[in-house]
Amino acid sequence: MAEFLLRESNGIWYGFFPGLEKLGFTHAFTCRLHGNSDLTAGGLNMALHVGDAQQKVVQNRKALADALSIDAERITTCEQIHGSNIVVVTPEKIGSGAFCFSDTIAGTDALITKEKAVPLMLFFADCVPVIFADPITGAVGAAHAGWRGSVAGIAAKTVRKMVEEFGCAPENLLAAIGPSIGPCCYEVDGAVYEQAKEFDACFSPASPGHWQLNLWKMNKMQLLQEGLKPENITCADICTADNKELFFSYRAEAGKTGRLAAVICGK
Numbered sequence: 586m587a588e589f590l591l592r593e594s595n596g597i598w599y600g601f602f603p604g605l606e607k608l609g610f611t612h613a614f615t616c617r618l619h620g621n622s623d624l625t626a627g628g629l630n631m632a633l634h635v636g637d638a639q640q641k642v643v644q645n646r647k648a649l650a651d652a653l654s655i656d657a658e659r660i661t662t663c664e665q666i667h668g669s670n671i672v673v674v675t676p677e678k679i680g681s682g683a684f685c686f687s688d689t690i691a692g693t694d695a696l697i698t699k700e701k702a703v704p705l706m707l708f709f710a711d712c713v714p715v716i717f718a719d720p721i722t723g724a725v726g727a728a729h730a731g732w733r734g735s736v737a738g739i740a741a742k743t744v745r746k747m748v749e750e751f752g753c754a755p756e757n758l759l760a761a762i763g764p765s766i767g768p769c770c771y772e773v774d775g776a777v778y779e780q781a782k783e784f785d786a787c788f789s790p791a792s793p794g795h796w797q798l799n800l801w802k803m804n805k806m807q808l809l810q811e812g813l814k815p816e817n818i819t820c821a822d823i824c825t826a827d828n829k830e831l832f833f834s835y836r837a838e839a840g841k842t843g844r845l846a847a848v849i850c851g852k
């Protein structure tokens with residue numbers, strides 16, 4: 586079976602990993618099609634911080650919640666700042682930023698929880714979504730890994746935090762990397778290379794002073810380093826910049842675009 590598939594449910598298109606679904610973890614990586622947004626005509630923009638009409642974003646989120654049979658009021662989000670801060674979603678934090686950006690969890694790029702049926706939702710347009718699930722404890726996590734977050738080790742830190750907080754064993758943890766900019770389309774300059782030298786293996790030379798950066802590999806390396814089994818790490822291998830009709834791509838659309846949502850629920 587393919588590792589990553591697209592599906593339509595209630596008019597909403599999203600991608601998912603059948604292996605993770607089979608274990609009972611509701612999750613999705615939304616497409617851009619068939620939404621209510623004005624930001625991109627008829628787009629399914631899921632983020633409240635990119636200049637879209639709040640009511641339309643809320644409508645989009647409710648449509649996704651219906652499609653996934655999750656509770657929209659329990660959607661928990663964070664203000665992503667390309668850092669590596671991780672927050673544990675405890676009962677009082679459930680629903681942060683579900684309908685309004687003012688009460689989202691501030692200054693945070695990964696959320697983890699052991700609470701059941703809490704949709705952790707983060708937003709992306711090229712940056713790498715990494716979701717986590719532990720079939721033994723039922724704990725889940727979601728991380729926002731652009732180049733800065735990836736270099737800061739957000740995926741590795743999320744694993745460590747799930748181990749510390751919930752007693753997860755790395756060898757049981759599953760990680761899945763969703764649609765995001767691929768090494769095919771992600772050219773970076775010396776400033777990025779200088780800051781990410783420890784991940785030299787993720788850079789391929791491009792034009793003089795430029796490299797193609799493989800963020801999927803950078804995140805996989807961190808997950809393996811933390812003790813995840815290779816067979817428990819899956820990657821959609823779908824480049825958002827090459828598929829901008831289906832997904833939002835910040836780079837391919839010169840910064841003027843919506844955000845897809847990566848969502849995962851604990852069980």
Ligand SMILES: [Zn+2]
Pocket residue numbers: 766767768769770771824825826827
């Ligand atoms: Zn590409």
